[in-house]
Structure formats: structure tokens, C-alpha cells
Amino acid sequence: xxxxxxxxxxxxxxxxxxxxxxxxxxxxxxxxxxxxxxxxxxxxxxxxxxxxxxxxxxxxxxxxxxxxxxxxxxxxxxxxxxxxxxxxxxxxxxxxxxxxxxxxxxxxxxxx
Amino acid sequence: xxxxxxxxxxxxxxxxxxxxxxxxxxxxxxxxxxxxxxxxxxxxxxxxxxxxxxxxxxxxxxxxxxxxxxxxxxxxxxxxxxxxxxxxxxxxxxxxxxxxxxxxxxxxxxxxxxx
Numbered sequence: 001x002x003x004x005x006x007x008x009x010x011x012x013x014x015x016x017x018x019x020x021x022x023x024x025x026x027x028x029x030x031x032x033x034x035x036x037x038x039x040x041x042x043x044x045x046x047x048x049x050x051x052x053x054x055x056x057x058x059x060x061x062x063x064x065x066x067x068x069x070x071x072x073x074x075x076x077x078x079x080x081x082x083x084x085x086x087x088x089x090x091x092x093x094x095x096x097x098x099x100x101x102x103x104x105x106x107x108x109x110x111x112x
Numbered sequence: 113x114x115x116x117x118x119x120x121x122x123x124x125x126x127x128x129x130x131x132x133x134x135x136x137x138x139x140x141x142x143x144x145x146x147x148x149x150x151x152x153x154x155x156x157x158x159x160x161x162x163x164x165x166x167x168x169x170x171x172x173x174x175x176x177x178x179x180x181x182x183x184x185x186x187x188x189x190x191x192x193x194x195x196x197x198x199x200x201x202x203x204x205x206x207x208x209x210x211x212x213x214x215x216x217x218x219x220x221x222x223x224x225x226x227x
Contacts, residue, residue, distance in 0.1 A: 004154075034215070036218075043218045043220045098160070098167070099157060099168055100145070100157065100216060102156075104154045
């Protein structure tokens with residue numbers, strides 16, 4: 001069945017370091033891919049998305065490119081801030097049916 | 113625009129008791145989801161509605177969990193009887209329906225502790 005695998009955390013980085021959180025997926029058809037973020041004490045919110053191969057989603061300095069050949073959607077940011085400390089979830093939406101599948105989440109802590 | 117509303121925010125019960133959660137989606141969102149998020153894990157879909165019909169309930173433990181969305185708007189999720197392993201955050205989300213990959217909007221969740 002459809003599934004998402006993302007890199008386990010927790011990840012601790014110093015401010016201004018580079019971030020990569022790996023995400024790979026298994027899906028039939030042509031899924032859409034998402035990154036959601038959960039800040040401490042808050043609900044999940046969409047960070048970025050990509051709907052087809054080679055699309056790049058971007059928001060708040062974060063980027064992820066939909067790579068069909070490697071079935072990946074890695075999240076990257078060139079310079080993290082303390083305010084980026086959160087849990088990041090990779091997710092896919094099936095091409096039909098609108099069902100979503102989430103990864104297990106990666107906790108990021110950025111220290112000053 | 114108001115977001116997805118959920119209540120209660122927190123609930124503590126003893127095992128074998130019953131509990132119900134309520135969700136009010138964003139106005140106009142035909143698709144509603146209930147997820148279970150156990151500590152340290154990603155959200156797991158329990159049930160998905162489109163309007164008042166069930167689209168997917170394959171991972172809903174139907175011997176103890178039930179959900180309804182009678183008028184195609186608000187929804188309730190019930191657990192009866194609760195077990196210790198049901199301790200989790202229960203998330204409600206809603207989205208527009210259609211061929212476009214609409215994002216889901218999540219509510220704040222209900223944190224359930226079963227003692």
C-alpha cells in the first residue's frame with residue numbers, strides 16, 4: 001500500500017546550519033506530496049507541497065523537490081533559525097480518493 | 113475564516129469508560145478526516161467522510177470506535193469502551209473536495225489520556 005518513510009530524529013542543529021530531512025514514498029499512481037509542520041503546542045499546518053514530478057515546493061525558506069525517479073521529497077533549508085524548531089511530517093495524497101498518508105515525523109531543535 | 117474547531121481539548125478517562133469528541137470543519141469543506149496520533153508517531157487516518165458518506169474507514173477499530181457526520185457538517189468520534197492504548201491525540205481535519213490536491217486544514221486536536 002501507499003506509505004511514507006522519513007528520517008528519524010531528533011535532529012539538533014545550530015542556528016544558520018543547513019537542514020535536510022529525508023523523505024521517500026511508495027505509492028501507486030501519481031500522488032501529491034506535502035510537508036506539514038507542527039510547532040510546539042500547535043496543530044499541524046501545511047508548510048509546502050508539490051503536485052507532480054519535478055515540481056518544487058517552497059515556503060519560509062524551506063524547499064522540497066518531487067523526484068519521481070528516486071521517489072523522494074527531501075526537505076531542505078539553507079540556514080535554520082531557532083523559530084524553525086518543530087516536528088516536520090512528510091505526507092502523500094493518493095492520486096485518487098483524497099486519502100493522506102503521513103510519515104512518523106522528525107523533530108528539529110535549533111539552538112542559538 | 114474560522115479554522116477547524118475541536119472539543120474538548122483534553123480528556124482524561126479510566127479504561128472501559130466511553131468518550132466522545134466533536135469536530136466542526138471549515139465552512140464549505142466537504143471532506144472531513146479523523147486521525148489518531150500516538151506520541152512520537154505520525155497521524156494515522158481513522159476515517160474519512162465526504163459530505164455525510166464514509167470514504168475510508170479501513171483503519172477504524174470498529175469494535176470500539178464509531179464516527180458519524182449526519183448532516184455533512186459536524187462530526188463526532190466515539191470510543192466505547194476505551195483501552196489504555198487509545199491514549200493519543202485525536203485530530204480532525206477538513207479539505208475541499210475535487211481533483212485538485214487540496215490541502216488539509218487541521219484542528220488543534222483532543223488529547224485523550226486513558227488511565
